Amino acid sequence: MADLAIDRNLELNPPLLPVETTHARVTDQISRITETPPPKQWYYAMAVAGTLTLVLFAMITYLVSTGIGVWGNNQPVAWAWDITNFVWWIGIGHAGTLISAILFLFRQKWRTAINRAAEAMTIFAVMCAGLYPLLHTGRPWRIYFALPIPNPYLDLWQNFRSPLLWDVFAVSTYATVSILFWYVGLIPDLATLRDRATTKLRQVVLGIFSLGWRGSAKHWKNYELAYLLLAGLSTPLVLSVHSIVSFDFAVALLPGWHTTIFPPYFVAGAIFSGFAMVVTLMVLARWVYGLENLVTTRHLENMTKIMLATGLIVGYSYATEFFIAWYSGNPYERFAFLNRAFGPYYWAYWTMASCNVLVPQLFWFKKMRTSLVGMFVISIFVNIGMWFERFVIIVSSLHRDFLPSSWGMFHPTFVDILMYTGTIGMFLTLFLLFLRFLPVIAIAEIKGVLSAQMVTGGSANHIVPERARQAAGEAPAL
Secondary structure (H helix, E strand, O other): OHHHHHHHHHHHOOOOOOOOOOHHHHHHHHHHHHHOOOOHHHHHHHHHHHHHHHHHHHHHHHHHHHOHHHOOOOOOOOOOHHHHHHHHHHHHOHHHHHHHHHHHHOOOHHHHHOHHHHHHHHHHHHHHHHHHHHHHOOOHHHHHHHOOOOOOOOOOOOOOOOHHHHHHHHHHHHHHHHHHHHHHHHHHHHHHHHHHOOOHHHHHHHHHHOOOOOOOHHHHHHHHHHHHHHHHHHHHHHHHHHHHHHHHHHOOOOOOOOOOOHHHHHHHHHHHHHHHHHHHHHHHHHHHHOOOOOOOHHHHHHHHHHHHHHHHHHHHHHHHHHHHHHHOOOHHHHHHHHHHHHOOOHHHHHHHHHHHHHHHHHHHOHHHHOOHHHHHHHHHHHHHHHHHHHHHHHHHHHOOOOOHHHOOOOOOOHHHHHHHHHHHHHHHHHHHHHHHHOOOOOHHHHHHHHHHHHHHOOOOOOHHHHHHHHHOOOOOOO
8 A cells, every 4th residue: 555655646746857866877977068078069059159159249340340320220210129139138037047046945846957057048148138238338338337336527427217227237236146146056066076177277277166165064054045045136136127127118108118017027028038948958958968867858847837827928918918008098009009910010020929829828738848849849939939029019119109200110230130140149159168167957956856856755766665664564675
């Protein structure tokens, strides 16, 4: 009877990690990724990503030396691909903080296989996002005007009533806390790599960055306290950062922007797109490095469930926007939304709706939630759809405003297109370097899950059946 109860428990609560996984195997498998030459797929990806990054730097040089007139921005569409890409990248960076901080506070153990990559992705996405407002100033070397520094000798003072200045505070705080959170979590694993290092240079570098970690009880106590405090600081940022980004639009009087639904709508969309990017990257990393036993189908299935939930919230927000536009009785607001769906940019709106609302509904089926190909393809569609969402909000609201005489169309230039693809290359380059030189999975946290799994019966381990037999008064198994 005890064995039947255990088998039933395992059926209802399958283990996060395979039974044969051991602490030594976890350490060796993850550490070897950074200690041995990468597979050939890494070099192919690095060649493509590195080329796109060089294109980005070339376009930045051209833009700074010529002026932002090389972008397609003009009246009436003064904001276009630059702010679209900025909001898109900030949204992608949200998943890292959510997976690491909020799921950590809720003690969700399945986060441990993906949190390290998500945290790194957050930092790289914020770096890509920060390029656009920096370059959009036209004089990036004077960005210090936006910083809260004493400036009695300057002719310009910060306008703290401007949501664009709020962005500076929100994004810089988000980036700082995310980097600290990522680094603190890395310390025990850096010490593991230090102890395994075979060259003097590697030992010294890893020794410096591991901050003298020795794994003592005092070290673990201080580490867990610091990690918990940073998780508590990071959690409000998930809500605040993209809420403040949405204020760039919501505090304006322009029809299509002036709405109170934007903060929760933007936060849900950011988590939606961020989780989609994590799925995209982790499916590829899992395949290239053979991490099937650590990044299991169950980990990825949990992520698809969150994508389904946030996708439903995004779809509800789309419907609410149309309802409020009708219910408000404002003819300008009503026209703005009808123009989105049936105006010149109708193709962008219906691409957005199809990718963000219809395609994720496939995740209702378990076969799609557990299919690596299926979840990878759907995550790509979601990333495309979320980019079009920002494009629709910005461009379709601007190109036809109150006066028909000022209407106009936006057409991206080659600089717009190449800079966007270049930021994708920069993001992938940084992520590939992270895969090469740092542990892609949190070794210490995976070991903690593995230990708990062995003790509590989360796996078909002999420890648990033996204890169950003894408790039931049965003879010990030979």
